[in-house]
Amino acid sequence: MIMKVNTEERWLPIVETKARAGKTVVLKVADVMTENPLTVEPSDTLEQVEELLEEHRIRQLPVVEGTVLVGIITDRDIRPFLRDRYLGSPEEQERVMKTTVAAVMSPKPITLSPNDDLKEAIELLIEEKMGGIPVVDQDGEAVVGIVTYVDVLRCFLELLQEE
Numbered sequence: 001m002i003m004k005v006n007t008e009e010r011w012l013p014i015v016e017t018k019a020r021a022g023k024t025v026v027l028k029v030a031d032v033m034t035e036n037p038l039t040v041e042p043s044d045t046l047e048q049v050e051e052l053l054e055e056h057r058i059r060q061l062p063v064v065e066g067t068v069l070v071g072i073i074t075d076r077d078i079r080p081f082l083r084d085r086y087l088g089s090p091e092e093q094e095r096v097m098k099t100t101v102a103a104v105m106s107p108k109p110i111t112l113s114p115n116d117d118l119k120e121a122i123e124l125l126i127e128e129k130m131g132g133i134p135v136v137d138q139d140g141e142a143v144v145g146i147v148t149y150v151d152v153l154r155c156f157l158e159l160l161q162e163e
Contacts, residue, residue, distance in 0.1 A: 026117055026118075026119075027117070027118040027119075027155070028114065028115055028116065028117060028118060029112050029113065029114050029115070029116045029117075029118055029121050029135055029145075029147050030114035030115065030135075030145070031118065031155070032118060032147060032151045032152060032154070032155040033112075033114065033135050033144075033145035033146060033147040033151060034145055034146050034147070034148065034151060035144065035145045036144070036145070037061070037062060037134075037143065037145060037146040038052055038056060038058070038061055039061060039062045039063065039064045039143060040052065040061050040062075040063055040064075040073065040101050041063065041064060041065065041101065042063055042065065042070060042071070042100060042101050042102035042105065043100055043101070043102065044100065044101045045097060045098050045099065045100060045101070046078050046081055046082070046096065046097055046098075046099045046100075046101070046104065047097035047098065049061060049073055049078060049101060050078065050082065050097075053075055058148075059074055059075045059131050059132065059148075060072055060073065060074040060075070060131055060132045060146070060148070061073050061074075062109075062134045062143045062146060063101055063102075063105045064143055067141070067142040067143065068141045068142060069109070069111065069134055069136055069141065069142070069143050070105075070107060070108075071101075071102075071105035071106055071107045071108070071109060072105060072106050072109040072132075072134060073101050073104060073105040073106070074106075074131065074132075077104050077105065077106060078104055081096050081099055081104060082096070109133070109134055110124060110128060110130070110133055111133065111134050111135065111136045111140065112124070112133050112134070112135045112136070112147060113135065113136065113137075113138065113140075114135055114144060114145065118152070118155070121133060121147050121152070122152055125147075125149055125152070131148055131149055132146050132147065132148035132149070133146065133147055133148075134146050135147055
């Protein structure tokens, strides 16, 4: 395992390459991403999103129309709405939970390609303070995966355990 330390901004270990059969190859997003992630549609409700996030213990969901990525919704996006659920009247609580994903999602999210270098993905996660980035096909439209900080940490742990 070869690690590169980014000394210009902070002392952060960045997994750059991995030795395989005597060859050094650059790790790609495809090597660590979660393939075929759960997705939601703009017309889905916050109630549905909350259930998916809790049930699958995840923090973000790509938003698609058909197969085309149109946004992303995260626990950070819905937290203010869910807070209202617990503070308001029963009618207000129900109204909040019926809010559509389209009203809360972040449209046109930053995306990655499966062939992007993992190092670049990690830099984006850090610089943009994101928990996950959707991975789209070569046409830049259909969601094929998502790479999260947990995926990166799992990869890093596996590399450390190989030694």
